Amino acid sequence: MNLKDRLYLFVEFWSPSTVPAYFDGERLWLPEEYRRPGRLYLGISHRCLYFGEMELNLADTRKIAGAVQLEALRLLSLMEEDAEAAEVAFFKDNGRVVFVFQKRSFFEKLKTRIPRGVTLCGVFPVGLALLARNPRDGLHAWFREDRCEGIIVEAGRIKSFLPADPVSAETVVKNFSGPRFVYSEDQVREMLPWIGRICELPSEKLLVFQGFPFSVRPRIRPAYLIPWCVPLLILGTSFYLTDVSRRERQAVADLESRLRMLRMELKKTEEAIEQYEENRRIRKEWENFRKGNYDLYKIIKKLSLIFPENAWVNRFSFNLSRKEIIISGEATDILSIVNRIKQEKWVEDVRLSTVTRQTSTEKERFSLTIRLASPRAVESKPQSPGK
Numbered sequence: 001m002n003l004k005d006r007l008y009l010f011v012e013f014w015s016p017s018t019v020p021a022y023f024d025g026e027r028l029w030l031p032e033e034y035r036r037p038g039r040l041y042l043g044i045s046h047r048c049l050y051f052g053e054m055e056l057n058l059a060d061t062r063k064i065a066g067a068v069q070l071e072a073l074r075l076l077s078l079m080e081e082d083a084e085a086a087e088v089a090f091f092k093d094n095g096r097v098v099f100v101f102q103k104r105s106f107f108e109k110l111k112t113r114i115p116r117g118v119t120l121c122g123v124f125p126v127g128l129a130l131l132a133r134n135p136r137d138g139l140h141a142w143f144r145e146d147r148c149e150g151i152i153v154e155a156g157r158i159k160s161f162l163p164a165d166p167v168s169a170e171t172v173v174k175n176f177s178g179p180r181f182v183y184s185e186d187q188v189r190e191m192l193p194w195i196g197r198i199c200e201l202p203s204e205k206l207l208v209f210q211g212f213p214f215s216v217r218p219r220i221r222p223a224y225l226i227p228w229c230v231p232l233l234i235l236g237t238s239f240y241l242t243d244v245s246r247r248e249r250q251a252v253a254d255l256e257s258r259l260r261m262l263r264m265e266l267k268k269t270e271e272a273i274e275q276y277e278e279n280r281r282i283r284k285e286w287e288n289f290r291k292g293n294y295d296l297y298k299i300i301k302k303l304s305l306i307f308p309e310n311a312w313v314n315r316f317s318f319n320l321s322r323k324e325i326i327i328s329g330e331a332t333d334i335l336s337i338v339n340r341i342k343q344e345k346w347v348e349d350v351r352l353s354t355v356t357r358q359t360s361t362e363k364e365r366f367s368l369t370i371r372l373a374s375p376r377a378v379e380s381k382p383q384s385p386g387k
Helices: 003-014 061-078 104-111 128-133 166-175 192-196 222-291 296-306 334-342 375-379
Strands: 018-023 038-044 050-055 086-093 096-103 118-125 138-143 148-154 157-161 180-183 312-319 324-331 347-358 363-372
Touching (some): 003 038, 086 118, 128 138, 296 334, 334 347
Antiparallel strands (some): 050 096, 086 096, 138 148, 148 157, 312 324
């Protein structure tokens, strides 16, 4: 196999293309369409070949090949043929050797008819295509108008070939007692796909000419893929890890954003709970005052009439159990306010807790506690300020 054919096979390895062909002695049949480069498997009509048998008890395949070559040359010489060289195909069945042969010049002329762009990867009797079509034991025959391509298989091994003459082949078929598989396709191209499946035959059914080594498309092995897979694996892993890192960063950012929103919602909820508790406390105190028959509205109204306009209150609370009101705020003269409050009938006692002078505002910051008298006293009218 020259360098050009090896280059074709290298390209074909990455883009597989099988090209079956059949030579009937006159015409080379090829598929109507096929891709190049491709592997050409050529089936030769049995009418173009010679068949023979011999008894040979040798185990070395090379010695068997040499003996078959000599026997083929001897038979060619007896047929008065040009016997300068011969191409042979053979198989051994115990001590019996079945062989097929033809002059080398026949194949040299045939090679000139092979189209460019395809590599001849196997030459064999076309009857093997019948076994690729139906691998069962028995007689397999393909009849055409002027010839027969046939083969007999017993116990999973090739037994013999049918005569190429259709009349003689018909006699063998009629006298054969085993299973018979006879085909009569009119179109040769109907047999081409089975020729292309010659690679599927097991070794004991494979009979190819030695001058054209049978080259099956090699399977992709890990050793072939390592130089290509390692860089791709590194690159793919890098892209994968980068993508994983990006997605994780995005997920963390989304979680942080969600956490901030939850914290804001939690803060609002806590404020709402505090406000609710404060309102609940005020409502409870209000209800307690109402239960104690104190009209808080009237108390606040009376106090608003007592406190002058320049005084203001920043805290107002009450305690029902003690019947007390606590007021904090600022006023110009808190003592006069206390005295006015003590004069009210609804007031039992007034205590001034703290008084602090504010130099900036010239006012007094105070905190006082008013103890309430009976609820009926609250109903009396308050005294106006300054009276």
